[in-house]
Amino acid sequence: MTSATPPASSQRSSGASSAEQPWPVRTVSAKVAGWIDRLGSIWVEGQITQINARPGTRTAFLVLRDPSADMSLSITCSPQLLHNSPVPLTEGSRVVMFGKLSFYTGRGTVSLRVTEIRAVGIGELLARIERLRALLAAEGLFDPRLKRPLPFLPGTIGLITGRASAAEKDVVSVAHRRWPAVAIAVRNTAVQGPTAVPQIIEALKELDANPVVDVIILARGGGSVEDLLPFSDEALCRAIVACTTPIVSAIGHEPDSPLSDHVADLRAATPTDAAKRVVPDAVAEAALVADLRDRSAAALRSWVKRESHLIEQLRTRPVMASPLLAVDRRAEEVERLQAAGRRDVTRLIDSESRTIEHLRARLTTLGPAATLARGYAVVQRVVADGDPEVLRSVEDAPPGTQIRVRLADGAVRAAVMGREK
Incomplete structure (x- = not known):
């Protein structure tokens, strides 16, 4: 008794395909048909772009297109479904269809076999x-x-x-x-x-x-x-x-x-x-430009006229007609103010000069020159590489110290010979 061996096509279809064991076309077509069949029945909306319903045939062919994309779907149905529609279906009609997708293994094409077609009305x-x-x-x-x-x-x-x-x-x-x-x-x-x-x-x-x-x-x-x-x-x-x-x-x-x-x-x-x-509009724009040009010229002329009138008014004013008249009127006042200014300056100079003379006399009286003129003298110790220093005590001038005696009419130099207390 021999055991039954499954056919080669069954073996190839049960596993994954490969270059050594490829699937035949019939297997691929059968699998695609099975996958599509599992989708079940669906509702589809679109726009009919083609209707092919020949008399005497049992199947009508339509093309349903998406109005928003370049995509379409082949449709098959009974011709009676088209004839019995309450609204005449023509190319361009928006419809909703109910059917089931089918894969035709002989031609390798997919189509939707519909059993119900509803036209989308204006209200919808x-x-x-x-x-x-x-x-x-x-x-x-x-x-x-x-x-x-x-x-x-x-x-x-x-x-x-x-x-x-x-x-x-x-x-x-x-x-x-x-x-x-x-x-x-x-x-x-x-x-x-x-x-x-x-x-x-x-x-x-x-x-x-x-x-x-x-x-x-x-x-x-x-x-x-x-x-x-x-x-x-x-x-x-x-x-x-x-x-x-x-x-x-x-x-x-x-x-x-x-x-x-x-x-x-x-x-x-x-x-x-x-x-x-x-x-x-070129004509209207040209007319607008001409109107604006005329209006701007009129506005400019009006402005020039207004400013010219203002200048004439300014020119007729006394100060502009005889500009030296005001100067002549003020000449006396200017001369009077100049004389008053000179008097005030002279008076101030005299007063300050007298003050200076008084101060000079007081300074002369209190100064060292007047004291020297009365017979006094200023004794200074000569310091090497420095200014003479005024002697205020005999202790600062030991014997032999070089001294300078300033008198009213000059100065003499001497040396200290001794000290007395």
């Missing part, structure tokens, strides 16, 4: 926009302090709009009419549908990175709520906030108010209004 879309509006407002993205000022005269304007659209023609024609030298960098993108948001975000990044672009206009004509949905997308709103270049949102008409209007630096009612707000 508006409710979602309001919820997103509240979220962005709570984050402070609508704060006016975040708004960047527009340049007075942009050198280059970035324009994101639909190809050959009326919005593009309006912006370009109005901008060139108001300021012919302005340059416009146009980026044509989808402005509705599932591909609009990724294309607009890519164009925003490109223009924002261009250093010559001073301002970006996001323009689109009017449309239904569904047509304007891309401009209320969260990813687009955050991309607008992240730009460093000022953004002008000109979406739809005056009543339309997508979320891009609130996060942009400036909201324009229409594309034409956006061009008028971004580009100054």
